[in-house]
Amino acid sequence: MxxxxxxxxxxxxxxxxxxxxxxxxxxxxxxxxxxxxxxxxxxxxxxxxxxxxxxxxxxxxxxxxxxxxxxxxxxxxxxLAANFLTHEEAVAEFQALYPQGFADPAYAASGKRERAARWRAASAAWKEAFASGEGARLADEGEVGELVKRIARSAPLSALFDPVLEEDGIAEVFEDEASARSFFDALFSLLSVPVPARARFDKLFAAAAGLAVAPASSWALATAFPLLADPSRHVVLWPKSTRAAAERLGCDLRYDAAPNWATYTSLRAFATQLRERLAPLGAQDFVDVEVFLNVVAAARRPQPAAAAADSATARPRRTR
Incomplete structure (x- = not known):
């Protein structure tokens, strides 16, 4: 051998x-x-x-x-991690919430707690706000104020980003015009081509790191906007939930607090493989993958069959 x-x-x-x-x-x-x-x-x-x-x-x-x-x-x-889940165990956790998988009526339902619906609404709002190349035009003309205004006044977009940005709102994040312009230039440059090369991602990651936000927010801003623009091509990284889920499924994302190419490509390869494995359940794009990973991150470690049986048949203790 x-x-x-x-x-x-x-x-x-x-x-x-x-x-x-x-x-x-x-x-x-x-x-x-x-x-x-x-x-x-x-x-x-x-x-x-x-x-x-x-x-x-x-x-x-x-x-x-x-x-x-x-x-x-x-x-x-x-x-592997102590709370490691096999793919089959992770799918079981997901189907405990959505028995029909990604086609389950509850999965697509609207509401504050329904993650898929919030992503879909935010994606539709993004496409409406920046249809027909409007985002690229505004970025080219340096209309940072108008770009921020369109994002800030959209209820679906605000609902998605408010928890991530914590005390700062969208307007505060892009208050510095120079750093905001660098970010939007890099963002719409990346979105302007079907298959962006590493150089465009590096430029976006550097611009996101230059914003006056915490590292977790840098990752969110650098990856969530592309996902909203095209959920079939781009993936999002939330430093807490995405990392936790990837680790539970046995994937090392090579995570670094600052947005970077090595971590992003590790996530993209992992998410692409996961989307293929979830296709039989109806997964279509990386919004579906993101929701699945969020469920995995919060799932409890399944009990071994024997332990579960013992637990089910054990006599309850008397309380005094």
Whole structure:
């Protein structure tokens, strides 16, 4: 077989297909999803080589995408997050809220708590405010005040961003005209092409970091506006919920507090894969992915079947 390398897939004679997550001089750590455990197996070298093969393995995008492994000091083994969810467990959590998946009537329902409806309303408001190239025209002409006014006076847009910006409103965020102009120039430059290259994202990320907001708000402003403009192409990163959900699903986003290309591309690859896996439930775009990740971030760790059965059959304790 080929030399063992971190990240490669291998076939074990009895444990099935796994992913090499770490190498030591005398051991290889391999995660086997069929074991239904979050810990990678620690296999001793050189004996393990006779049991591992790389011949004839098919690609497994989900397993290859698992990257959020950390060394557990107590056990000496590499493990996913303690609250790790398999894709199937995450889908079960989502369907507990929306039994019919993304086609469930409750999913598309309007209301303050219905996340998908708020995203759709905000996206429609954005497209109406900046239809027919209006955003690019205003940015080219330096009409920062008009750009901010159109965003601030839109109830759906304000409802989406008010919780993120906390005490500052949209108008306060873009109060400095020079930094606001840099941001809108970069934003509409990115939105003007079907497939923006890295340079346009780098320019937008730098402009967002230059606004007088907290890092969490920088990420939101840099990624939420593109998603509103085109939910089929762009992804959004909320530093708390998106990171938490990605970690629970085994993905390391290589997160940094300042908006950056490495983190964004990690998220985009993860979200693209997730959208494909959620298509059977009716997921169509990255708004659906964002809502799914928000559910995953808040979900409780499912109980093992045996523990759940014991809990259900246990006699209640008497209270005094």
């Amino acid at each position: 080929a030399d063992l390398k971190e990240g490669m897939l291998v076939q074990h004679a009895s444990l099935g297909v796994g992913k090499v997550v770490a190498l030591e001089p005398n051991a290889v750590h391999v995660f086997f999803p069929d074991s239904e455990k979050r810990f990678a197996a620690k296999l001793r070298l050189p004996a393990a080589r006779a049991l591992l093969s790389t011949d004839g393995l098919e690609r497994n995008s989900w397993l290859e995408g698992l990257s959020s492994f950390a060394l557990d000091a107590q056990s000496g083994r590499y493990a």
